[in-house]
Every structure is written in structure tokens, then in C-alpha cells.
């Protein structure tokens with residue numbers, strides 16, 4: 427196994443090309459507002475094909491430093507992460523996440539955790555109660571904290587020229603994932619993140635997003651703004667054709683995802699799993 431040399435991805439193409447890739451032709455006017463960070467963010471793409479190379483020493487620690495630099499509600503830091511590099515454990519987690527091959531392939535698989543166990547233990551050691559942890563609010567805080575931390579890690583690893591993909595499918599079988607990782611009570615695996623060097627033979631491309639008019643409301647929310655979706659369907663179909671994917675568009679993906687409980691792939695049991703993990707959900 428070779429060691430990956432971290433190569434920063436340069437984001438100096440300027441706004442025009444980056445916005446076109448992100449939106450198709452319906453690009454927002456951003457005038458001269460631009461930075462290398464914006465360039466990097468607009469180049470994000472999920473990577474599902476990796477080289478087997480180990481990451482350069484210090485990479486994990488660097489991206490966790492970025493994760494810990496994210497804002498966290500009241501500085502409570504209600505999150506943790508498990509770094510998995512063991513091939514057998516990655517293979518077992520891949521099976522628990524619907525057999526996704528990229529989990530096996532990536533040299534590093536991070537599982538981001540909403541973690542109320544640490545706060546619970548600290549309160550117990552202090553001889554105090556911890557009734558606030560029983561409330562859904564505390565769970566929401568911990569999930570938000572975990573997500574913000576993870577996304578900072580993604581931005582950091584992409585700036586180093588690495589690729590990643592989130593794995594929500596680890597919530598298909600949360601109890602089995604918790605057992606595999608030895609999670610204590612009050613800890614929820616929120617999502618996984620494959621991290622590695624992008625296989626240059628199977629690079630990923632920037633996937634276009636909805637026009638800004640669909641998501642950006644000014645002063646008050648307007649459901650009228652849901653309308654421009656037809657044009658986006660066409661933009662996404664063009665992207666799918668360019669990737670040799672079935673040109674199904676976006677509307678159909680949303681409908682398939684929301685019309686049947688079966689599309690949740692086991693995640694409809696999340697309340698039961700959370701209760702089993704000790705979350706009171708009050």
C-alpha cells in the first residue's frame with residue numbers, strides 16, 4: 427500500500443465556471459464577490475471511488491482539528507467521531523449500510539456521533555442531575571453539532587485534495603452499528619463519512635443544485651418559490667446523461683423518497699432505536 431501525497435485542490439477557476447457547474451445556466455449574480463474558500467466549496471462533489479492508498483500521516487488529526495473548530499452549541503461539544511481503518515470492520519459496516527462498496531474501498535471511514543454520554547457522565551460525576559438530556563432539544567443540539575463538525579472536516583479534506591461521501595445508511599441498522607463500534611448509551615451514529623484519495627479513473631463531477639430562487643427566501647417564506655423545479659429537472663437530467671446515469675431528473679427522486687415508508691430502508695425504526703440507546707425523547 428502506498429502513502430497518499432496530499433495535493434491541495436486549487437480553486438482559482440473563478441466564479442463563472444464554478445457557478446455554471448453548480449447551477450447549470452441559471453446562475454446567481456455574485457459580481458466580484460469571490461475567494462479561494464468559495465471556489466473550494468463550489469467544487470464539492472461526493473466521491474464513491476477511491477484509491478486504496480493510506481492517508482498521509484497527520485491527515486486524520488488535521489481534519490478532526492477542522493471539525494473541532496466548527497461552532498458548537500454553547501460550547502457543549504455534544505459530538506464525537508469513531509475513525510475506522512480496519513478492513514474487516516469497514517467491511518462489516520459496509521454490509522450494515524446496504525453493501526456500499528466505497529466504505530470498504532476508502533482507507534478511512536469516520537462515523538460521526540451525536541454524543542450525550544459524555545455530558546451525562548460529567549453531570550453524574552458532579553453529583554448533579556441531567557434531566558435536560560431527556561429532551562429532544564438536547565438530541566437536536568447533538569445532531570446539529572455532529573453535522574457542523576463533519577462538514578468542517580469535509581471542507582478541510584477537500585482543501586487537501588481528498589474526497590469523501592457521507593453515509594446516512596448507517597442509520598439503517600443503528601443498533602448493529604452501535605454494537606460494532608462499542609457505543610455506550612446516549613450516543614447515536616448520525617452518519618458515516620468515507621475519506622480517501624479520489625480514483626482518477628472514476629472521478630466525480632459537481633452535481634447541479636436547485637436555482638437559488640427555490641431555496642433563498644427574502645424576509646418571508648413564499649411557497650410560490652417551489653415552482654422553478656421543472657427547469658432544474660432538465661439541468662439534472664443533462665448532468666445524469668453526462669454521467670451515464672438514468673436521466674430521471676429530480677422530481678422523481680423526491681417523490682420516490684417520500685411516497686413510501688419502504689424508502690427509509692429501516693430508518694423508520696429510528697424512534698425505537700433511540701429509545702433503546704437511552705434517549706428519553708421528551
Ligand SMILES: Cc1cc2nc3c(=O)[nH]c(=O)nc-3n(C[C@H](O)[C@H](O)[C@H](O)COP(=O)(O)O)c2cc1C
Nearest residue numbers: 470471472474526591592593594595596617632633
Ligand atoms: C447526511 C447525508 C447522508 C448521505 N448518505 C449517503 C449514502 O448513504 N450513500 C451515498 O452514496 N451517498 C450519500 N450521501 C451523498 C448524497 O447523495 C450527495 O451529497 C447528494 O447526492 C449530492 O451530491 P454531491 O454531494 O456530489 O453534491 C449522503 C449525503 C448526506 C448529506
